[in-house]
Amino acid sequence: MEVRELERLEFDRLRARVAELADTPMGRRIVEELLPTTDAGEAVRRLAETEEALACLPKVPSLSGVTDIRPWVVRAEKGGVLPPEAFLALRAHLRAAERLRRALTEVSRERPLSHLLAYAERLASLPALVEEIEWVFDERGEVLDRASDDLLEIRRRLRELDARVREILQDYVRNPEFRQHLQEPVIAFRAGRPVLPVKSGSAPVFGGRIVDVSQSGYTLFVEPESVVSLGDKRQALVAEEAREIERILRRLSRKAGAHARELLASHEALGALDAIFARARYAAELRATRPTLRPRGRIALRGARHPFLPSAEAVANDIVFPEGVRALLLTGPNTGGKTVTLKTVGIFAAMAQSGLFVPAREAELPVFDGIYADIGDEQSLEQNLSTFSAHMGHLVEILRRATGNSLVLLDEIGAGTDPAEGAALAQAILDALLARGTHVVATTHYGELKAYALSRPGIVNASVSFDLETLRPTYELRIGIPGESHALTIARRLGLDEEILAAAERYLRAGRELLGERIAELERARADHERAREEAEALRARYAAELEALRREREDFRRERERILAEARAQAEEYLRRARNEARAILRELRELRDELSRHASFAQGAREGGGSKARAGELLRAAEAAYRRLALREEALPPEFSEGQTGDDAGSERTRAAERGNGEERPFRPGDRVFLPRYNLQAEVVRVTPRELVVRAGSLRIGVAPEEVVSVPTGGGGEPSPVFGRKGRPPREGQGDEAGGNVLRADxxxxxxxxxxGMTVEEALDALEHYLDRALLAGYARVRVIHGLGTGALRRAVRERLRELAYVRAFRAGGEGEGGEGATVVELGP
Structure with missing residues (x-):
């Protein structure tokens, strides 16, 4: 079976756990490479091996300490000389093999162990080799003196020689004359020779030879002259000892090589037994039972628990396919219970065919020729595939390879696309697998598949129950009962707003009702379809002709509309042109009337001096009244902006009446009096009075005028000055100096x-500009500022072009410093 398919079931994780229970590197390697077999006989044999090993566990000795001897045996077989550690490994292997064989033989007296004894018979039994290894080596791998007579004699002579050398060197150490030259009073060995650690510079005292020097250079390791010859003899004995040990090792290596075939077979048998006992230990750990394998059997797992779930938390389930059923459809809430059940079936099948017991009370399984699983997100970033595309590609491969003896596990079949299409596709895939006789376990949320399982033979619904109080799955499988998703219930338990839940329930009911209505409508529509089609065909030609006529009418209407709009625009522009010209004429007449009224105010003062003047004043007053009547008639035709405030005739008449009232008073002017200056057309306040002139203040401007040039402004009933010139109901404003230094006399x-x-369009801006300038001129402004910004410059150019066309614009310029620069235009107004 393919490793990738098994990895989706986490079979590699399971193998890793079993490998941890092996004692030897050979057993761990065998478990790590373990795969389910598709051969029924082999699968049954593996399970029998595990069962026998489980029975032997209490009496089986540990194999820890046994290492891989294969490289050493192959080397010895080829004539190589093995090092001492190789013989220690051979001794450990042969001892363990002997202990294991005795243990299995003892257990076999109580119960048959045919499979394990077959391995035990291949375990090497070489007591002579073990005895010789034990005679030659100690537990650390050192060659003992008794390994040969020659070695014993060489080492005896070495010991005698070492004693003589040690005695001589001890004399140096004890002698005060030499001791003062020693770095430490000890005997050391360098390059296999006994030496003394002598201070740097003191070597000549001892004679002999310098064998070594310390890293610091302060200590010289000197072999004194008196022991040089003895050291040479010792070196010769050491070389002779090495040659004798080499001869002993070579002899033992030849003996091991002579048993190479037995040792290699024993090595394989011991590794296999270790792997089998690891499987048995895992069965004991899980409290697992041996599954029954039947080539054409059914899936029947009773009290099944997933091997990765802790025993205390795992819920035992009965996953039993009814007779004649090959597919199980799992439904229910999306909380993990369905996928765990699906994976349990898959990993149980893989374990059983690998010789592993399964954690269940009883288990019956077919022998599958393939286990295929489509679980989880198989999205491939490298291939740039969507999740649905990746799953579908895997399903295509599964459908290509699965047979009637396969097990197919499909998690959320048909998900990742349009639900209607996904459900239809899922049903078609299940049909294809069921037709082959494939065993299938699938999970889904689609209601269409639940209905499919109720009506389709060979497949049965199942669900994992869910505790609505704790919002946790109970992992209890119910065969034959489709599951509810419980989405609304779970959402309510988690605290979702009741209004939202109520709306969801209404939509759910409406959706179900609508579905029923739609189905009924579809049935009726099917009966009416043919008649409707014929009627539609008949109407199509008629509608095509009518559509063509409508297109022509629409084109005619569009042309007529454009013509009407063009005429309306032309008429509107003509109206605006006439209105503006009329407004300009009225403004000119107002200016003339204002000047005439000002002259009338001057004549009114001289009326007291001569009757001719009185006649002239009356004439002027009648002329003003006639002008006022003309202006009143014309005001009806003015746009709203020219008729909001008081007209010039009203202001002029008011000023004339104020002037007449002021000149009729006999009291002299005093500081604080309000006066009107006809010459400047503004009100002011008397600041200082001298015999020849009055100093008046208008805003920040102080003006010296003759008393006869001002008119007293009488106060109203409340003590406030009466209005002289301005909008209806508003007193005029005093003049102020503008930022540029000139005097702007504001009257409104x-x-x-x-x-x-x-922010305005060009058309909106030009209308607003003319409207504003007309009002500013009427209010008495001599200078105003128009802000148009920089932008693309289109608005600035349009404003200045229009200013060139207006007769009452005396001049204009770009704003100076503090006036907005090119983003503004300063306009001078006047006749």
Whole structure:
């Protein structure tokens, strides 16, 4: 079976756990490479081996300490000389093999162990070789003196020689004359020769030879002259000892090589037995039982627990396929219970065919020729496939390879795409697998598949129960009962707002009702389809002709609409042109009337001096009244912006009446009096009075005028000055100096000294500009500022082009420092 398919079931994780229970590197390697067999006989044999090993576990000795002897045996077989550690490994292997064989033989007296004894018979029994290894080596691998008579004699002579050398060197150490030259009073060995650690510079005292020097250079390891010859003899004996040990090792290596075939077979048998006992230990750990394998059997797992779930938490389930059923469809909430059940079936099948017992009370399984699983997110970033595409590609491969003896596990079959299409595709895939007789376990949320399992033979619904109180799955499988998703219940338990839940329930009911209605409608529609099609065909030709006629009418209407709009635009532009010309004429007449009224105020003062003047004043007053009547008639035709405030005739008449009232008073002017200056057309306050002139203040401007040039402004009933010139119901504003240094005489506070056109279209801006300039001129402004911004410059160019066309614009310029620069235009107004 393919490793990738088994990895989806986490079979590699399971193998790793079993390998940890092996004692030898050979047993671990065998378990790590373990795969399910598709041969029924082999699978049954593996299970029998595990069963026998499980019975032997209490009496089987540990194989820890046994290492891999294969490389040493092969080397000895080829005539190589083995090192001492190789013989220690051979001795450990042969001892363990002997202990294991005796243990198995003892157990076999109580119960048959045919499979394990077959391995035990291949375990090497070489007591002579073990005895010789034990005679030659100690437990650390050192060659003993008794290994040969020659070695014993060589080492005796070495010991005698070492004693003589040690005695001589001890004399040096004890002698005070030499001791003061020693770095330490000890005997050392360097390069296999006995030496003394002598201080640097003291070597000549001892004679002999310098064998070695310390890293610091302060200590010289000197072999004194008196022991040099003895050291040479010792070196010769050491070389002779090495040659004798080499001869002993070579002899033993030849004996091991002579048993190479037995040792290699024993090596394989011991590894196999260790792997079998690891499987048995895992069965004991899981409290597992031996599954029954039947080539054409059914899936029947009773009290099954997933091997990765702790025993205390795992819920035992009965996963039993009814007679004649090959597919199980798992439904229910998306909480993991379905996938665990699906994986349990798959990993049980893989374990059984690998010789592993399964954690269940009883287990019956077929022998599958393949286990295929489509579980989890198989999205491939390297191939740039979507999740659905990756799953579908895997399903295509499964359908190509699965047979009637295969097990196919499909998690959320048909998911990842349109639910209707996914459900239809899932049913078709299940049909294809069932037709082959394939065993299938699938999970789904689709209601269509639940209905499919109720009506299709060979497949049965199942569900994993869910505790709505704890919001946790109970992992209890119910065969034959489709599961509910419980999405709304889970959401309610988790605290979702009741209004949202109520709306969801309404949609759910409406959806179900709508589905029923749609099904009924479809049935009726099917009966009416043919008639409707014929009627539609008949109507199609008629509608095509009518559509063509409508297209022509629409084109005619579009042309007529454009013509009407063009005429309306032309008429509107003509109306605006006439209105503006009319407004300009009215403004000119107002200016003339204002000048005439000002002259009338001057004549009114001289009326007291001569009757001719009175006649002239009356004439002027009648002329003003006639002009006022004309202006009143014309005001009806003015746009709203020209008729909001008080007209020039009203203001002029008011000023004339104020002037007449002021000149009729006999009291002299005093500081604080309010006066009107006809010459400047503004009100002011008397600041200082001298015999020849009055100093008046208008805003920040102080003006010296002759008393006869001002008119007293009488106060109203409340003590406030009566209005002289301005909008209806509003007193005029005093003049102020503008930022540029000139005097701007403001007569109407409702009109601001600047206009902001930013954000307007060109057409909107030009209308607003003319409207504003007309009001500013009427209010008495001599200079105003128009803000148009920089932008693309289109608005600035349009504003200045229009200013060139207006007759009452005396001049204009770009704003200076503090006036907005090129983003503003300062406009001078006047006749």
């Amino acid at each position: 506070a409702a009109v601001p000294p600047e206009l902001d056109l930013r």
